[in-house]
Amino acid sequence: xxxxxxxxxxxxxxxxxxxxxxxxxxxxxxxxxxxxxxxxxxxxxxxxxxxxxxxxxxxxxxxxxxxxxxxxxxxxxxxxxxxxxxxxxxxxxxxxxxxxxxxxxxxxxxxxxxxxxxxxxxxxxxxxxxxxxxxxxxxxxxxxxxxxxxxxxxxxxxxxxxxxxxxxxxxxxxxxxxxxxxxxxxxxxxxxxxxxxxxxxxxxxxxxxxxxxxxxxxxxxxxxxxxxxxxxxxxxxxxxxxxxxxxxxxxxxxxxxxxxxxxxxxxxxxxxxxxxxxxxxxxxxxxxx
Numbered sequence: 001x002x003x004x005x006x007x008x009x010x011x012x013x014x015x016x017x018x019x020x021x022x023x024x025x026x027x028x029x030x031x032x033x034x035x036x037x038x039x040x041x042x043x044x045x046x047x048x049x050x051x052x053x054x055x056x057x058x059x060x061x062x063x064x065x066x067x068x069x070x071x072x073x074x075x076x077x078x079x080x081x082x083x084x085x086x087x088x089x090x091x092x093x094x095x096x097x098x099x100x101x102x103x104x105x106x107x108x109x110x111x112x113x114x115x116x117x118x119x120x121x122x123x124x125x126x127x128x129x130x131x132x133x134x135x136x137x138x139x140x141x142x143x144x145x146x147x148x149x150x151x152x153x154x155x156x157x158x159x160x161x162x163x164x165x166x167x168x169x170x171x172x173x174x175x176x177x178x179x180x181x182x183x184x185x186x187x188x189x190x191x192x193x194x195x196x197x198x199x200x201x202x203x204x205x206x207x208x209x210x211x212x213x214x215x216x217x218x219x220x221x222x223x224x225x226x227x228x229x230x231x232x233x234x235x236x237x238x239x240x241x242x243x244x245x246x247x248x249x250x251x252x253x254x255x256x257x258x259x260x261x262x263x264x265x266x267x268x269x270x271x272x273x274x275x276x277x278x279x280x281x282x283x284x285x286x287x288x289x
Contacts, residue, residue, distance in 0.1 A: 010130050011240045013138025014197045018206065018236025018255070020145035021190045022228035023152055025207030026214065028187045030163040030221070031180070035090065036075060038204040039097045040188040043074035045104025045200040048125050049111060058118050060137045063125075064192050071188040074100045104200070128199035128252030130240050137196070144193045151186060152225070159183055160221050197236055198252040206232060209259040216270035235259035 028037055044067035051066025052058060074096050081092040111119040121132065133141075152159070161169045162179045170176045187207060194203040214228035239255030268275050 007240075007244050009135040010133045010138045011237055013133070013141040014130060014236045014240050014251075015233050016142040016145040017190075017193050017197055018210075018232035018234070019229040020148045020232075021194055021206040021236075022210035022214070022230070022232025023225045024148055024186050024190045025232070026211040026221075026225050026228045027152065027159050027163060027183055028207060029211040029215070031159070031183055033180075033184055033187060034204070034208050035093045036078060036184050037187040037191055037207050039074055039078055039093050039100070040071035040184075041191045041200055041204045042097045043070045043100035043104070044068075044192055044195055044203075045125060046070045046100055046107060047073075047104075048195070048200075049104055049107035049122065052111070052119065052122060053107070053116075056118065058122075060133070060196065061140060064140075064195065067125075067195055068189065068192045070100065070104075071192055072185065075184055075188060101200070124199070124250075125195055126199050126201055127250035128195070128197050128202065128239070128255070130196060130243055130251045133196055141193055141196065144189065148186060148190055148193075151182075155179070155182065156221075196251075197239060198255050199250065202252040202256050205256045205259060206235070209256070209263050210235065213259070213263040213266040216266040216273045231259060231262050235262065 025034075025037070028034055047066035047068065047070025048063045049066075050070065051063050054066075055062050078092055078096045081087055081095065082089060085092075087095070108122055111122060124132070158169075158174060158179050161172075161174060162176050162183075166176050169179075190207055191203050194206045197203070198206050210228040210231035211224070213231050214224045217227055218224050235255045235258040238258040239251040239253075242254040243249050243251040266274065269277075271277050
């Protein structure tokens with residue numbers, strides 16, 4: 001069976017997204033910022049719809065720019081709620097997530113109800129669908145993913161220190177708040193880039209499940225980033241392949257199911273932290289170094 005060239009290009013672009021999401025998500029999970037990524041993910045839908053209404057175009061760069069703007073706006077709202085009210089972090093996140101996602105659904109419903117030309121298919125950003133991606137779209141996704149990986153490489157030492165010991169980092173003169181904001185912004189970027197693959201509802205899983213699975217295999221940050229990236233890559237490619245083989249199958253659920261399957265395998269067989277390792281003890285000593 002011959003695989004179409006465009007499918008290969010799209011798979012390569014989404015694979016880059018999956019790898020970068022796993023790497024960036026690892027830092028977010030270590031810093032306990034996974035819920036902030038979830039709020040940003042659900043806010044992207046409002047930005048996508050607004051970008052379409054303002055521009056009248058369905059170009060992927062325009063829609064993703066709108067999604068990024070709304071994601072950053074929601075994170076800004078989350079920071080303000082936490083700083084100026086006594087609302088708990090989980091409650092503040094739930095408020096931002098629910099309101100922003102409600103706005104997005106309302107805008108999409110309005111576009112569909114009014115029959116605005118070109119508005120058909122925007123609902124695919126809910127669960128992801130890569131069939132409509134072009135080679136140029138895939139190149140854009142891969143380019144942003146590579147830039148995110150470069151940012152991680154440049155700031156890895158600072159991000160690791162803040163993730164594990166923010167008090168010591170602050171005492172040593174490191175700008176903890178700036179590092180935090182940059183990390184959350186980077187997670188938001190990966191959430192937005194992952195929209196075409198996993199959709200607004202499920203894209204958070206792409207930056208959370210691979211790091212959690214990778215953490216079961218190693219105690220070291222470097223290997224964790226690599227393992228998490230590989231898990232994200234495998235899950236993303238599996239979603240694209242399944243979506244290409246089965247017509248109208250959303251990509252996002254397949255990505256999440258693949259990542260979840262890898263997580264459960266890790267939960268059973270990972271050294272030291274896996275179920276078998278805890279049952280067998282010293283007879284199951286290996287770990288990823």
